[in-house]
Amino acid sequence: MNRILRKLFSNATSLIGIILLIIFVTIAIFAPVIAPPLSEDYYQIPRMSWDINPQPPGSPMSGDIRDIYDYMGTEIKYDRAICGTAEGGYDIFYGLIWGTRTAFKIGIITVTVSMLIGIVIGSISAYFGKWVDEILMRITDIFLSFPFLVAAMVLTTVLGRGLDKVMIALIVFGWMGYARLIRGSILSTKEETYIMAAKALGVNDGKIILKHLLPNTIFLVMVQGSMNIGSMVITAAALSFLGVGAPVGYADWGQMVSFARNWIIGSPGHAGQYWYTVLYPGIFIVLFVLAWNLIGDTLRDILDPRLRGEL
Amino acid sequence: MLSYIIRRLLLLPVILIGVTLLIYCVFSLLSPIERLATYIHDPNTLIIPKAAERLIAKYHLSDPFPLGYINWLKRIAHFDLGWSRTANQPVKDAISQRFPATLELVLYSIIPVILVGIWLGVISAVHHNDMLDQTIRVTAIIGGSLPSFIFGLLVLFIFYGILGWLPPGRLSSWAQDIVYTSSNFHSYTHLITIDALLNGNLPIFLDALRHLIAPIITLSYISWAFLLRITRSSMLDTLRKDYVKTARSKGVDEYTVIHLHAQRNALIPVMTVAGTMIIHMLGGVMITEIIFDYPGLGFWTATAAQQLDYGSVISFALLFATLMVLGNLIVDVSYALIDPRVRLE
Secondary structure: OHHHHHHHHHOHHHHHHHHHHHHHHHHHHOHHHHOOOOOOOOOEOOEOOOOOOOEOOOEEOOHHHHHHHHHHOOOOOOOEEOOOEOHHHEEHHHHHHHHHHHHHHHHHHHHHHHHHHHHHHHHHHHHHOHHHHHHHHHHHHHHHOOOHHHHHHHHHHHHOOOHHHHHHHHHHOOOHHHHHHHHHHHHHHOOOHHHHHHHHOOOOHHHHHHHHHHHHHHHHHHHHHHHHHHHHHHHHHHHHHHOOOOOOOEOOHHHHHHHHOOOOOEEOOEEOOOHHHHHHHHHHHHHHHHHHHHHHHHHHHHHOHHHOOOO | OHHHHHHHHHHHHHHHHHHHHHHHHHHOOOOHHHHHOOOOOOHHHHOOOOHHHHHHHHOOOOOOHHHHHHHHHHHHHOOOOOEEOOOOEEHHHHHHHHHHHHHHHHHHHHHHHHHHHHHHHHHHHHOOOOHHHHHHHHHHHHHHHOOHHHHHHHHHHHHHHHOOOOOOOOOOHHHHHHHHHOOOOOOOOOOHHHHHHHOOOHHHHHHHHHHHHHHHHHHHHHHHHHHHHHHHHHHHHHHOOHHHHHHHHOOOOHHHHHHHHHHHHHHHHHHHHHHHHHHHHHHHHHHHHHHOOOOOHHHHHHHHHHOOOHHHHHHHHHHHHHHHHHHHHHHHHHHHHHOOOOOOO
């Protein structure tokens, strides 16, 4: 464990990843300070105008919206769209900052829950073997028969819009890799003498799995999980992009890119006039995913015994 | 090996039943009236009192789960997939009409995936830990972190917005007139590039190709970044084998060692992954087609999902899952055929 941490911090690529991640954690924690919310629902992006056209960075809040806040007695803590507004006057800056929380929420919750499901199914399958293994692994195969994005999209469409629905869909079709991984590594440790000894001593099955098998195999799965956080966030963003993800106006990077879709070309004679609608959310998504991938890539090399000592 | 192939074939119906069962589970999360909507052509038929109840009974939509599943399977076996509100035609026709466009896109996308992915992977492994290797690796990681929908928008912005070279859609309007209305143009395969060549119509071929390039780049790029990584690690592994050392010590030149001795063996695992990956690429067609207004299956499904046209979305999932199951079968069997060492239990 110490060896891995030391390598992570001494390797240039993973160090960049760690620094990026620290920045994102800071943004997520201090979101209420960086972009003070204007309504009760923190994740609802405030609108700076009713204008359908995106407004360039630095545009002030329109007069009639200011009137509404004044009327409601809300204190307007900032009144300029620093990064411009997306289609429909949604403030890009606010969406970016609060979208960081959304991204962490999606990544961590979906990966943790699907990892738990995978661990339960994988360890039962490997430990009991025979027909239990056969049935569970065929079920795993069936879930793997769907392209991930297609499966997640179908389930979200049926369940309805909302971030929770997106996460359910990602979990339902996201546990199989962990199940296979943990099954494989338990199969290889199952025959070790200390497990035999435990069995001979009459330790019950549940305890053998929990106390003796899992601690030796779980680390691998956790590494795999950390590498999957990026792709979970990308898939959730892709669902929002396709219009079946988070509800309209929710602070979510994928949706902000989808807002940009109609404006990316610009108007005749002004190609790229609305660059800010795609650039800022794009940068946030790429850097967030990149951070996890950089760390994951180094972890993979560290853990690959064939490459050990060559880094 | 034969027993493996037989076992694999026997498993096929089990998996297919499982896949349909899973899709039906998702489908049955909808209320009977929502499911009824997937069979109705004209909403006015529901205005008549009791019409909805009668139709729900007719289509067995409120039956208990097992009965409902069997009835649903029966309809699918007769290719009765319901009515697509989005396409305003039966789902069956909507699929068969749009399938060639998507097939054309996917077929062409395989070329850059394999060529670029494998080529860069080999270079990266040969120059292990060099500047070149690091550059290729970092580019691949960044490529893997750039979601296809952002990449696609950038391609659209640069090659259409700024340069005006690669327009969205499948054909320019002048070409559409010829392909879809002219009696001189025969559609043999419905793959426009191929049909154009068969008709000897070069301008149409070039126009179709011009519309295909940007979607191809977008659809393929994630896969080649991934394939690059696999090729690299497989090649690194092979280059350390004894027979490579033997070849080198015999004085065989470096080119022969790398391209004839090592590369061939290193590519066996890569080819199987490539097969699986091409199948997975199917998932990306929705995003690619939506960005470039490319009138294929993906565009239709994504639109259907936004309009809650459940029948279309469910049928699309059914089609793609079946294609994937069959694709995986082919990949597994060919793996067993290519590599004699594979005696998968």
